[in-house]
Amino acid sequence: MRRPYVIVNCAMSADGKTALPSRKQLRISCDEDIKRMYELRNDCDAVLVGIETVLSDDPKLTVKETYVKNPRQPLRVILDGCNRTPVSAQVLNTTTKTLIIVAKGAEKQFDDSHIEVAGCDVDTNGYLDLQSVLELLSKRGVKKLLVEGGGTIIWSFLSQKLVDELFVYIGPCIIGGKDTPTMAGGKGITDENEMISLNLSSVKKIGPGVLLHYKTRP
Numbered sequence: 001m002r003r004p005y006v007i008v009n010c011a012m013s014a015d016g017k018t019a020l021p022s023r024k025q026l027r028i029s030c031d032e033d034i035k036r037m038y039e040l041r042n043d044c045d046a047v048l049v050g051i052e053t054v055l056s057d058d059p060k061l062t063v064k065e066t067y068v069k070n071p072r073q074p075l076r077v078i079l080d081g082c083n084r085t086p087v088s089a090q091v092l093n094t095t096t097k098t099l100i101i102v103a104k105g106a107e108k109q110f111d112d113s114h115i116e117v118a119g120c121d122v123d124t125n126g127y128l129d130l131q132s133v134l135e136l137l138s139k140r141g142v143k144k145l146l147v148e149g150g151g152t153i154i155w156s157f158l159s160q161k162l163v164d165e166l167f168v169y170i171g172p173c174i175i176g177g178k179d180t181p182t183m184a185g186g187k188g189i190t191d192e193n194e195m196i197s198l199n200l201s202s203v204k205k206i207g208p209g210v211l212l213h214y215k216t217r218p
């Protein structure tokens with residue numbers, strides 16, 4: 001299958017949490033890491049999140065000019081099987097284009113020309129089929145894709161071996177809470193043999209935290 005190169009980026013606490021126990025967003029990265037994240041975003045053709053991240057964080061998914069001069073503004077992609085993206089969501093602002101991928105049959109269109117809704121097959125879990133999602137993005141010229149979360153989406157990409165690189169910024173804090181979102185949610189593995197192996201490529205201290213860079217192939 002022809003597919004984009006897939007990079008995952010995520011920020012977590014020292015206990016592996018990515019949000020508040022209420023699932024609300026919180027700032028884990030330092031300024032220097034946020035700049036790195038914007039540069040990475042700008043270097044990709046598209047940036048992708050799941051619908052729950054849109055509903056809980058209301059992100060813009062753009063590249064801030066204070067961090068990157070003359071940004072390219074990658075395509076914003078939302079995986080939203082049931083077409084629940086609110087018309088007021090910031091990810092639909094006019095800064096750049098947004099592609100909402102929904103299950104076939106749920107393609108309710110928006111009036112604005114910078115928003116596209118595309119139908120896609122569903123997998124056996126009832127989620128959008130990621131192979132089809134990646135083919136669809138390939139056909140739209142996406143060669144490098146940044147997946148920013150949340151944990152359900154990241155789990156789907158990792159467990160289906162569709163990730164090439166992974167950046168994890170670990171902030172020096174503890175959040176706690178047994179149901180607090182983590183970097184990889186979903187069902188998880190059922191057996192030790194199913195562990196998803198990573199190859200540590202570099203470790204770098206950034207501000208008060210640490211950036212881990214992994215590749216999924218040796």
Ligand SMILES: NC(=O)c1ccc[n+]([C@@H]2O[C@H](COP(=O)([O-])OP(=O)(O)OC[C@H]3O[C@@H](n4cnc5c(N)ncnc54)[C@H](OP(=O)(O)O)[C@@H]3O)[C@@H](O)[C@H]2O)c1
Pocket residue numbers: 009010011012017018019020023024025026028049050051052053054056057079080081082084126127128129130148149150151152153154156181185
């Ligand atoms: N610290 C960080 O770096 C960071 C970054 C982003 C988000 N977050 C946090 O992550 C949390 C949200 O994450 P989440 O895990 O609840 O939700 P999510 O990963 O943002 O979205 C999951 C939803 O996406 C849809 N989806 C469609 N196709 C999918 C597929 N193939 N695989 C998985 N999901 C698919 C499903 O909804 P439908 O069934 O309706 O399609 C699914 O429930 C928030 O608390 C947010 O603050 C943290």
